[in-house]
Amino acid sequence: MHDGSGRILVQGLTKRFGAITAVDNLSFSVGPGSVTGFLGPNGAGKTTTLRMLLGLVTPNAGSSTINGQPFGRLGNPARVVGAVLEAQGFHPGRTARNHLRVYSAAMGVPDQRADQVLELVGLGSAARRAVGGFSLGMKQRLALATALLGDPQVLVLDEPANGLDPEGIAWLRVFLQSFARSGRTVLISSHLLAELEQTVDQVVIISAGRTVYYGPLDHLRASQSSRVLVQAADPQALVQALHTAGVTGTEWTADGRLAISGMDRKDVAEAAMAAGVALYDIRQEVIDLEQLFLQLTASQYAAAPAAWQQPGWAAPQQHGWGPVQPPPTPPPAQPPSQHGDWGGNA
Ligand SMILES: Nc1ncnc2c1ncn2[C@@H]1O[C@H](COP(=O)(O)OP(=O)(O)OP(=O)(O)O)[C@@H](O)[C@H]1O
Ligand SMILES: [Mg+2]
Numbered sequence: 001m002h003d004g005s006g007r008i009l010v011q012g013l014t015k016r017f018g019a020i021t022a023v024d025n026l027s028f029s030v031g032p033g034s035v036t037g038f039l040g041p042n043g044a045g046k047t048t049t050l051r052m053l054l055g056l057v058t059p060n061a062g063s064s065t066i067n068g069q070p071f072g073r074l075g076n077p078a079r080v081v082g083a084v085l086e087a088q089g090f091h092p093g094r095t096a097r098n099h100l101r102v103y104s105a106a107m108g109v110p111d112q113r114a115d116q117v118l119e120l121v122g123l124g125s126a127a128r129r130a131v132g133g134f135s136l137g138m139k140q141r142l143a144l145a146t147a148l149l150g151d152p153q154v155l156v157l158d159e160p161a162n163g164l165d166p167e168g169i170a171w172l173r174v175f176l177q178s179f180a181r182s183g184r185t186v187l188i189s190s191h192l193l194a195e196l197e198q199t200v201d202q203v204v205i206i207s208a209g210r211t212v213y214y215g216p217l218d219h220l221r222a223s224q225s226s227r228v229l230v231q232a233a234d235p236q237a238l239v240q241a242l243h244t245a246g247v248t249g250t251e252w253t254a255d256g257r258l259a260i261s262g263m264d265r266k267d268v269a270e271a272a273m274a275a276g277v278a279l280y281d282i283r284q285e286v287i288d289l290e291q292l293f294l295q296l297t298a299s300q301y302a303a304a305p306a307a308w309q310q311p312g313w314a315a316p317q318q319h320g321w322g323p324v325q326p327p328p329t330p331p332p333a334q335p336p337s338q339h340g341d342w343g344g345n346a
Contacts, residue, residue: 001069001075002066002067002068002069002073002074002075002080003067003068003069004067004153005032005067005068006031006032006033006067006153006154006183006184006185007029007030007031007032007065007066007067007068007185008029008030008053008064008065008066008154008156008185008187009029009064009065009066009068010026010027010028010029010049010053010062010063010064011027011062011063011064012025012026012027012061012062012063013025013026013027013049013052013059013061013062013063013064014026014059014060014061014062015045015048015049015052015057015059015060015209016060021208021209022045022048022209023045023048023049023052023059023209024045024208024209024210025061025062025210026045026049026062026206026209026210026211027062027211028204028211028214030185030187031185032153032180032183032184032185033180033181033183033184033185034180034185034186034201034202035176035177035180035186035188035199035200035201036185036186036187036188036200036201036202036203036204037188037189037190037193037196037199037200037202037203037204037217038050038187038188038189038190038203038204038206039189039190039191039192039193039196039203039204039205039206039293040189040191040205040206040207040297041191041207041297042191044191044206044207044208044209044297045206045208045209046158046159046189046191046206047085047086047158047189048209049206050083050085050156050158050187050189051085052064053066053071053156053187054071054081054083054085054156055070055071055072056085066080066081066154067080067153067154076107076108076150078103078106078107078149078150078152079107079150079151079152080150080152080153080154081152081153081154081155081156082146082147082148082149082150082152082154082155082156083147083155083156083157083158084140084143084144084146084147084156084157084158084160085158086158086159090131090132090134090139090142091131092130092131092132093130093131093132094130094131095127095128095129095130095131096118096123096126096127096128096129096131096134096142096145097114097115097118097127097128099131099142099146100113100114100117100118100142100145100146100149101114103146103149104149107149107150109149109150109151113149113151114127114149115127117145117146117148117149118145120145120148120175121141121142121144121145121148121175122141122171123138123141123142123145126138135163136162136163137163137164137165137168139163140160140161140162140163140164140168141168143160144157144160144172152184153184153185154184154185154186154187155176155179155184155185155186155187155188156187156188157186157187157188157189158189159189159190159191160172160188161190161192161195161196169195172199173198173199176188176199177199180201188200192290193205193289193290193293194289194290197217197289200217201216201217202214202215202216202217203215203216203217203220205293205296205297206297207296207297207298212296212297213296217289220289220292221287221289227249227259227260227261227284227285228259228260228263228264228265228268228282228283228284228285229253229257229258229259229260229281229282229283229284229285230257230258230260230268230272230279230281230282230283231256231257231258231279231280231281231282232258232272232277232278232279232280233277233278233279233280234277234278235258235277237275237276237277238258238271238272238275238277239258240275241271241272241274241275241277242260242263242268242271245271247260247262247263247271249261249262249263257281259285265282265283265284268282269282
């Protein structure tokens, strides 16, 4: 019997396809009451991991459980886990309602449940339409409706926002957050951090099958926002004054500003005033999460550098990314465009 905890546990999962290691010693856990984003670029191993979690692919090593049990030992798994994977097979001639009724019969839930879940995902008015004529976004909604049929405790969704319009993405966000707030568990994958940024509570970021960050998104953001950027009339004098005051976290940004760690803006302004150094500009560094995501996962492909990776492109400085929980495996080597030291001090 499963333990009803709503917990997903992935431990040391590894999957090789011939010479390709799609998933490499991956570990993370997901608790109830939260939405967890499973992020990584194309080919990072997201789908393979989710397929192993759902018992569709056999791992070479490691294990995964839902509610304390491997998927195959959940009894009536559709009542515990609802899943949406890529490439859903829909019978094109079947109506949405009949598609759902086929599944509800197999699951042993009443027929009326089909209409309930169609309303839940906003497809109530399309219940009698043939699925073959559905748009990609409508198919995504129907796949989610199918996953919800068994009123599951845990939702596992592989790129469910693909094909959704902005209104659909906003709707999905509200839906998943309220689903999680009711004490249930959501694990959702995407290759775009921006798509999930406002939806998820924590993230597992993978690159080439390995974890590069695992923890709350807030901590990832906070770990990056500790620098104050200034433009000073006499930056050397300011550096000297800061060093004399015991502040050693100073460095230059690519655009020539002084970046100061370990002080807030007020303290930096006061130190500059005490040293008699005029400041033209002083601001807290703004963290571009999408840029950080690109940098964290950039080592996956050894392709020719894109324009923004060429020398001279001013990448935002990153430093001290320090995940809340150290990744189970070391982060990959720094990408060539790396300026800061975030990869080396985790
Ligand atoms: N059945 C398979 N046979 C051979 N290689 C596979 C198979 N399934 C996946 N792979 C390979 O494993 C790696 C990970 O693929 P996977 O589909 O898990 O990535 P993903 O993170 O889901 O990517 P995407 O964002 O494009 O969906 C890729 O290199 C892929 O080519
Ligand atoms: Mg995939």
